Amino acid sequence: MPTEKNLTNTVMKYLKTLDHSWWFKVHGSPLQTAGVPDIIGCMHGQFIGFELKVGNNKTSKIQDYVIQKIREGGGAVCIAYSKKEVVAFITAHQSIFKPKVTP
Numbered sequence: 001m002p003t004e005k006n007l008t009n010t011v012m013k014y015l016k017t018l019d020h021s022w023w024f025k026v027h028g029s030p031l032q033t034a035g036v037p038d039i040i041g042c043m044h045g046q047f048i049g050f051e052l053k054v055g056n057n058k059t060s061k062i063q064d065y066v067i068q069k070i071r072e073g074g075g076a077v078c079i080a081y082s083k084k085e086v087v088a089f090i091t092a093h094q095s096i097f098k099p100k101v102t103p
Contacts (some may be wrong), residue, residue: 004054009039010083011052018042018090035066037077043090047075050086 015023023041037049067077078089
């Protein structure tokens with residue numbers, strides 16, 4: 001079974017190929033806010049978070065709370081178990097993640 005680290009590396013490699021975007025791998029520590037998604041970023045002005053899981057792992061209560069708050073704030077969050085799910089999420093949200101047209 002792949003590890004979360006392997007999944008994270010695979011997903012980060014993919015995300016870094018996307019134009020007009022910025023991505024950051026969150027490294028948890030006692031000084032880090034609890035529940036923040038594993039990868040956060042911005043694509044065409046839209047905040048995006050990816051919470052990566054492997055196997056039968058599920059989100060914790062604090063992760064669920066943070067994900068809810070991000071969505072309430074207008075951000076997008078995907079809980080993904082594979083790179084394929086991340087690609088599908090980006091593809092499904094193309095209308096949101098397009099460049100803003102300025103007059």
